[in-house]
Amino acid sequence: MDFFADYHTHTKFSHGKGTVEDNVRAALAKGLKKIAISDHGPALFALGVQSPDTFLEIKREVEKCKKKYPGIDVLTGVEANVVSLKGELDLPKKILDQLDLVMVGLHPxxxxxxxxxxxxxxxxxxxxxxxxxxxxxxxxxxxxxxLETVYKNKVDVITHPGHKMSIDTKELARACVKTNTALEINAKHSDWQRDFIETAKRTGVKFVLGSDAHSPAEVGELEAALRLTEAAGLGPEQVLNVL
Ligand SMILES: [Zn+2]
Ligand SMILES: [Zn+2]
Known part of the structure; x- marks a missing residue:
């Protein structure tokens, strides 16, 4: 089993070290077929993008890279934050609608x-x-x-579920099955995820591997997540970015 995409990468626009192009080149060098640029939404204290409109700037950079590097598919994404108990996100719908991939993570x-x-x-x-x-x-x-978040918004992926912010995995996974939302297996926060994966997989929820790269060198570093996936007996039918 091998992975072909990394959907969780940050750039200088938020808390990462490289540019959009740096991440794309790193992904190409590692043989990936697909990469998403998924910077932190603006509500992440001191680490998020400057404003919701920054995602339009990122999108323009992505479009340039798509032309320059036809060998790889580049998506404009976000790792958005939940800013109310009603599940509202830190980006307005008019911006979310222009993105290829909406990921949401709870951050303290x-x-x-x-x-x-x-x-x-x-x-x-x-x-x-x-x-x-x-x-x-x-x-x-x-x-x-x-739960409010996945029912209220079109969310593609929940990043690092249970990391720092504890959750009821079974309840979340069941809601994600209904809303067609995947749960991330994060390569950075690997070991504690075994229990979460075991519980979630029984619901039939889909998973996605993410590097959570904060520098170009970390793009596509998904081996730790892949090992967890294999140990849990998960295959391409349940994990969206492996073959
Ligand atoms: Zn995160
Ligand atoms: Zn992240």
Whole structure:
């Protein structure tokens, strides 16, 4: 089994080190057939893109690369943030509609839309570090918010589910089956994912491998994720970027 695409790569537009072209060249050098540029949405504190419109700039860079490197398919994507308990994202629909791939990840450094409501998610997350009760509530809220997100928006992939922000995997995976959303097996945060994969795979949910590259050298570094996939007995019928 081998992989042919990396859908999770960041550039200088958010928290990455290289340009769009650097990532594309790195993907080509590793023999990939497809790459997505999926920078952090603007609500990620100090690490996101400058504004929603930055994705239009990224899209223009992607279009240039598509012409220059016909040997590889380049997608404009996003790793968006959830900014309210209602599952709202940090990009307006008019921008989301112009992207090829919408990924969403929960991040503890997200700036909520309004602190009264969206802040509750972060309050329980940070509070959960010293209180068991808040930790339990945090897991319930994280799961609820991701369910709202996949039902409200057209989401292609949930990135690193359960990383830092604990979730009920079975409940999320079932919702993702209904909404045709894949769950990511992240190559960077590998080992703890065994349990999540075991639980999720029984629901029939689709998976996608992602490098979460923050530099061109990390683009296509999917071996750790591939090993987890193979260990779980998953094949191309359930994993979208392997053959
Ligand atoms: Zn992330
Ligand atoms: Zn990422």
């Amino acid at each position: 450094l997200t700036i909520p839309l309004d602190f009264k409501e969206g802040g509750s998610l972060l309050f329980h997350y940070w509070g959960g570090k010293c209180s068991k009760r808040l930790k339990k509530k945090s897991r319930i809220l994280n799961t609820k918010v991701l």
